[in-house]
Amino acid sequence: MQHHLAQVNVAYALGAQDDPVMAGFNAQLDEINSLADASPGFVWRYMSDSRDAGQREFADPLVLFNMTVWQTMEALHAFAYKTNHGKVFAARKSWFGDWKSCVSRVVELGEGVPPVVLWWVEAGHHPTVAEAIEKLRLLGRNGPSADAFTFKQAFTADGRQLER
Numbered sequence: 686m687q688h689h690l691a692q693v694n695v696a697y698a699l700g701a702q703d704d705p706v707m708a709g710f711n712a713q714l715d716e717i718n719s720l721a722d723a724s725p726g727f728v729w730r731y732m733s734d735s736r737d738a739g740q741r742e743f744a745d746p747l748v749l750f751n752m753t754v755w756q757t758m759e760a761l762h763a764f765a766y767k768t769n770h771g772k773v774f775a776a777r778k779s780w781f782g783d784w785k786s787c788v789s790r791v792v793e794l795g796e797g798v799p800p801v802v803l804w805w806v807e808a809g810h811h812p813t814v815a816e817a818i819e820k821l822r823l824l825g826r827n828g829p830s831a832d833a834f835t836f837k838q839a840f841t842a843d844g845r846q847l848e849r
Contacts, residue, residue, distance in 0.1 A: 687808040688842035689728050690755045693817040694801045695794070697787035698747040699780055704804065710773070710780040717770050721753060724768065726760020727810055729753065742814045743793050749781075752817050758839060763805075793818055798825035802833050805842040 700706040721727055731752035742750045755761040764770055784800040788795035791798075802820045806812060812820075820833045831846075839847040 688805040689808050689810075690758050690761055691752065691806045691817075691820075692755070692761055692801070692803050692813045693750070693752045693812075693821060695743075695751075695791070695821070696749045696781040696800060697745075697784065697790065698749055699782055701746060707780055709776075713769075713773055717773055720768055720770060724760065724764045726756040727764070728755055730790070731811075731814070735813065738790060743791060745790060745792070747776055748791055748819075750814070751812075752812060754811065758803070758836075762836065794821060794825075798822055799835070801835065803829075803835060803839065804833050805840075 698704075698707060698710075702711065718730065721730060731750075742748075753761070755764075762795070765774065788798055788800075790795060797814050797828050798821050802824045804815070823830075824833040827833075829835055829840070831840040831844035834840050837849060839849070841847060
């Protein structure tokens with residue numbers, strides 16, 4: 686059975702989407718999404734059912750949610766850190782609050798839940814928002830495991846921990 690790597694990241698914005706503090710992030714969003722879509726190893730990106738990028742998966746409108754699926758961990762890592770996405774990621778404090786101090790405001794997640802989780806899915810499976818939230822909670826509750834992990838403490842699709 687072939688597997689792909691799902692990733693979710695959530696962030697807490699410093700302002701509403703139309704707030705000037707978010708202008709720099711918003712100006713780059715379409716470019717970064719297009720870059721992901723065209724990247725080697727990219728499989729799928731979550732879009733709300735309405736295809737409205739402004740639709741919220743969380744009650745708090747300041748929570749931004751991103752979910753993608755990749756053929757391999759290496760493909761995701763290359764996109765995340767070796768393309769222009771890496772520059773946007775490095776500047777995240779310009780647009781997003783410190784996650785540890787913000788997560789308690791996200792009622793769907795709760796205290797101690799990390800902002801990023803990775804997990805393996807069967808090829809062809811598109812994770813749901815509910816599945817993503819459960820994986821974030823699982824990682825927060827139990828730490829990295831074959832079911833929910835991070836880049837730093839990663840696992841193969843067959844459950845072996847990767848040495849980093």
